[in-house]
Amino acid sequence: MSQEVRGVIAFGKKEPVRVETIVVPDPGPGEVVVKIQACGVCHTDLHYREGGISDDFPFLLGHEAAGIVESVGNGVTQVMPGDFVILNWRAVCGQCRACLRGRPWYCFDTHNARQKMTLTDGRELSPALGIGAFAEKTLVSAGQCTRVDPAASPAVAGLLGCGVMAxxxxxxxxxxxxxxxxxxxxxxxxxxxxxxxxxxxxxxxxxxxxxxxxxxxxxxxxxxxxxxxxxxxxxxxxxxxxxxxxxxxxxxxxxxxxxxxxxxxxxxxxxxxxxxxxxxxxxxxxxxxxxxxxxxxxxxxxxxxYGDCLPSRDFPMLIDLHLQGRLDLASFVTETIALDDVEKAFERMHHGDVLRSVVVL
CATH class of the missing domain: 3.40.50.720 (NAD(P)-binding Rossmann-like Domain)
Known part of the structure; x- marks a missing residue:
């Protein structure tokens, strides 16, 4: 059964973002619903809002995220409900020429969830980098979820999903x-x-x-x-x-x-x-x-x-190094904010006042 949750939407080029109710469908084959715990505010999200990436408005913004797997669709074996995961925007296919040559970090056919999240009026949303994590819950491909040690803070772990990993x-x-x-x-x-x-x-x-x-x-x-x-x-x-x-x-x-x-x-x-x-x-x-x-x-x-990363290899390793005190990921978090404060975070980003504002849900 689909769920209604809150999410940050960019409706038009350079328009201020708004928090709206979105509809998240049940996961289909190969898909996962993740309850978002934290999501960093990245320049890429601002590029989406500014129309600098595409004009497929409305966008569900947010992609630098960590959370808990809530439910999985048929055929999903790599994660299960309750797993703490970092989301990534390069779910490797395993079948393209890069993957078959043993270079999956160059995968030429990465994939996202097949189903679309929507607004309550039925308009389909374009999730930022196939994730859309400025939301209480989001729908992604199972390959976009990487399990890591749950001892890590979600506000810290999620940063590996984009900028810090890059x-x-x-x-x-x-x-x-x-x-x-x-x-x-x-x-x-x-x-x-x-x-x-x-x-x-x-x-x-x-x-x-x-x-x-x-x-x-x-x-x-x-x-x-x-x-x-x-x-x-x-x-x-x-x-x-x-x-x-x-x-x-x-x-x-x-x-x-x-x-x-x-x-x-x-x-x-x-x-x-x-x-x-x-x-x-x-x-x-x-x-x-x-x-x-x-x-x-x-x-x-x-x-x-994306730092030529392979999420399944790099995310767990870097989280382990962080927990060992050898990689201070917490230093990247300038402030934690609420879902309603994303537009203000974009303004602070313009002024260069922050390394990362992180939405904590």
Whole structure:
């Protein structure tokens, strides 16, 4: 029997979001209903509201979430009612060419729930990243649920569902940061700070945080940065080179995603070094680089999508490290808020006042 719950809806481009009653159907084959306990407020949700991802309004926002499995549909075996899970937006298919080659983190055919959640008038909702977790309950594919240790706080665990995993994965999975490496991270918001934390976890010897905001740079120090560079007053390429004996960093992570910051990352890396793009550019952005420089500097230019993570592998591991005191995920939570406060959280995000606002239900 379907249920009526409260959820945060974006009805039109740049319109303030509203909390409305939504209808969540019973799970069908391969589907799961999850009772949401916490969900982070991510820039991607704001992009949905701004019309920057698609125009499939109305959107049920929220995707960076953790909760309890309430019910499962036919054929679901990987989770059961009562399981504490983190939701992910890359439920791997196991059958595409990437999965069959043993690279499921690149899955080309990820899937979501087949049924649609709706408003009470029957209008179908588009769930953000196939999740829609700014709601008391949501319907997802079973593959979007990853069981983790229930000792973790939901407000902390849910952050691995998107931004924090993207940053940690950009360092560890995509950038292959290793012991003794030098790393520079350009952009010290939630994703950039997570890349700093991931670099520290991987054993990097020198971690250089770059931003134009002094408060963000101070936050980066708490996350594990060994040096900070204010790129509003200092040439970041020159500063990174000075901090690395004139060579450049082994790995440079662009957590902003603009042509200017990408060029900084490109020229701030050592010969045969690695550039990782994890910040999300907009469609109109164009990049121009001398092809001879691309060839002559060697190394690797990589893009990191969701931190090249495999949720079934990475989420439990990172939660365990957090519970062991080796990964301070709680530092990413600036504030906890109610479902009705999401619009205000978007405003604070614009001002750069928070790493993460987290809705707690």
């Amino acid at each position: 940053g940690i994965g950009a360092a560890i999975n995509t950038g292959n940061v290793g012991r003794g490496d030098s790393v520079a991270v350009i952009g010290c918001g939630g994703v950039g700070d997570a890349a700093i934390a991931g670099s520290r976890l991987a054993g990097a010897a020198k971690i250089i945080a770059v931003d134009i905001n002094e408060n963000k740079l101070l936050s980066a120090l708490k996350m594990g940065a060994t040096h900070i560079v204010n790129s509003g007053t200092t040439d970041p390429v020159e500063a990174i080179r000075e901090l690395t004996a004139g060579n450049g960093a082994d790995v440079v992570i662009d957590a902003v995603g603009r042509p200017e910051t990408y060029k900084q990352a490109f020229y701030a890396r050592d010969l045969a070094g690695t550039v990782v793009l994890v910040g999300v550019p907009t469609p109109e952005m164009m990049l121009e680089l001398p092809l001879l420089e691309v060839f002559g500097r060697g190394g690797a230019l990589k893009s990191s999508w």
